[in-house]
Amino acid sequence: KERFASISPAEFFKRNPELVGFSNPSRALYQSVRETVENSLDATDIHLILPSVKVSLDRIDLEKEVYRLTIEDNGIGIPPQVVPNAFGKVLYSSKYTIRQTRGMYGLGVKAVLLYSQMYQDRPFEVQTSPRGSNRVYYFKLKIDISRNEPIIFHRSSIENPTGWHGTIITVYLVGDWLRSKQKIYEYIKRTYILSPYAEFTFRDPEGNITYYPRVTNKLPRPPEEVKPHPYGVDIELLKYLIATLRYQYDVRSFLINEFQSIGEITAEEILKQAGVSSSTPASKLTDDQISKLVEVMKKYEKFRPPSADALSTLGEELITIGLNKVFSPDMVSAETRKPKAYQGHPFIVEAGIAYGGAIPPSEFPIVLRYANKIPLVYDEKSDVIWKVVEEIDWRRYGIEENQFPLVVLVHLCSTKVPYKSAGKESIADVEEIEKEIKFAIMSAARQLRLFLLERKKQEDERKR
């Protein structure tokens, strides 16, 4: 006899931690560091604050491998009335918007708490003061897994005499430092290289303290929230936009106001092709009319391309500086492509190539993958970036040897990165994105070809 039951999203991710990157104790430690650091960076640079992020990982139990992870940032803090849900309710987030952020699921830090609660019983602690607040708030909480609600063990606040703003979180985890050490250092270092405006401090369980100093005070332009692009809209999105309308728009005003890249003429053309009258109230559209509209919008070829306002690239200069710093190569080239879109989401691909110098030769290039400024460290071979690099014939660019000193960096930034899993480690193969990755790498590789031709020419001359 089959027994039917429904479970909460907290129960679902608790039962299946490998779906959120917690597949074993060493990955769990890594994932806990990266999810909290990404939250701290989203709370700073996007809000024009020069990030100062302090990470401490201390072993607090000599028998059991229990660690205390503390992350402190100088970010915008969290309003006290939403703190319990922000940390205690799975699928709760301030990043469900159309804007490039590192976070996107409303899961990250909750997955850390779910894992923390599995093997030890100290609650999660958070201290926060929203920017401009005159109080510092302090909470101890856990997740009530079957209900997907926070359980508050302690709540207090004190005056904030120094005007400090930011967030300090403390979580206790059973982990495996020795096996995750190298990946955690790689993550911090690769984050730092491309965030020269940020300072990081990392104290590891062996007591080593590494300080990564700020190199510049120049922040990148923060991404802005934008409206959905009509290219790749779907029926349920349209229904959702209609259901949450604040005004009694007719369908023509609805299209113009609720989407980017639709002006009066475009709206009229779309409605004509869909056979829908412009004066129809948006809330009165039938399912069939909505379906027709979506069909027309998906095929319409004359939309302005999506706005890059929602995106924040690294830029060719930063990629070049970063590759030079890490690899001391003989040549570097970088390319930032124009904005494109997939399923209504704007995206930009950037690529960088470094060759020679101190790069160790190997059979396959060193591939550095980034998405929304996050370094991707695991699951390399299932990433679409890897697939593209593998399919490139490097001999066409002048590389003759079986072993060659080459680094390929690829950065995908988007209002929605299509990760293969909620653990955010590799990018799914979406056709529009795969194409752009290929063009970006080929474009940077053409510079490599010119460099190798020039170098060969100089060697031939020297021989005569």
Add this chain to the structure above:
Amino acid sequence: KERFASISPAEFFKRNPELVGFSNPSRALYQSVRETVENSLDATDIHLILPSVKVSLDRIDLEKEVYRLTIEDNGIGIPPQVVPNAFGKVLYSSKYTIRQTRGMYGLGVKAVLLYSQMYQDRPFEVQTSPRGSNRVYYFKLKIDISRNEPIIFHRSSIENPTGWHGTIITVYLVGDWLRSKQKIYEYIKRTYILSPYAEFTFRDPEGNITYYPRVTNKLPRPPEEVKPHPYGVDIELLKYLIATLRYQYDVRSFLINEFQSIGEITAEEILKQAGVSSSTPASKLTDDQISKLVEVMKKYEKFRPPSADALSTLGEELITIGLNKVFSPDMVSAETRKPKAYQGHPFIVEAGIAYGGAIPPSEFPIVLRYANKIPLVYDEKSDVIWKVVEEIDWRRYGIEENQFPLVVLVHLCSTKVPYKSAGKESIADVEEIEKEIKFAIMSAARQLRLFLLERKKQEDERKR
């Protein structure tokens, strides 16, 4: 200013279809076929019904690529009062139990509906009659995404004069048949090869009808639901078991009754090591006592290994017959390992090797991956099975050439398969499982080595 919001699980998976295998229209078609076929097989062979599964995929729109997918089975059907939730509520399932089933998340068919609703507006249709029922029930429904609840468009029932039992579902999807054709045929064929007791019929959009006849009436022993194994228990699981207790057990009876492999002596030893009195009522245990118990249970080495009752292997005979049928090789070997456990979940790894004959030589073996009798077709390179096959030095088994005709089949069965994503295409690298895969392949490969040595010896003799 950050705007906070919570979303339903339906909204979460609708926004992120790539997390459930719907990353593009061709994969969406594949995923829709495989999720529904797996539901039909779970509704038959586990319940000692010889499966008859009919799949029809028809193109119903010549302009838009809209397909109608219909799956009919002779399974146990679905009770009418749970039909709306079974298809209309994300995270609703009858497989949240400790027993080997193909389904496990409570997501599969709902993901099909979510995708169906994105690009076309016909509702989902289901016709079902539970085994023994004298009525046939008919529903038309959709998912209300923001609420994660079913919307019922139509509900009716008629008498069931023939005593038919089973389920027929019909769903409309925008897809890409030409790009998914080969994968869908591969999925059906690889499912059929290892389910000789099942018959399949498949009508594709080009009108081709393929009939896969039943070869035997002998069904495998169905897996039974078991209690959790104490090895790898965690704090939240213990709390959940205590919270859902039907009797006022003391902690000793709780351990004996709620877990497999714990008898009176074992329970006493565990309680002694944890410093918890045997007569403590289970519901009165403190967080600290629960934490201590979990710590002791994870380290305790004298538990009986987990029961294989919850599992259902293919068996060496079936693997051998299947490989012979498909590849007509010169030799076949198969190995079914003993049950092990990870995180409290029993699992068994089986491997099969086929060499020579009609197998085309290539640089890397053909790898056929299975989990809980499901063929895994995508994401090969990120699978732990691939990782193990790649790390094996095949020359140690007598393979000298650069190109060789070799097939490696690996089947993982478990009460919980640790997939890397909810799209169920590749297995995460859990250490205990990786070890068992390695031992199973090496053991089957030793037979290959003996065969190649024997063959070489015969060739040498013929030369003299």
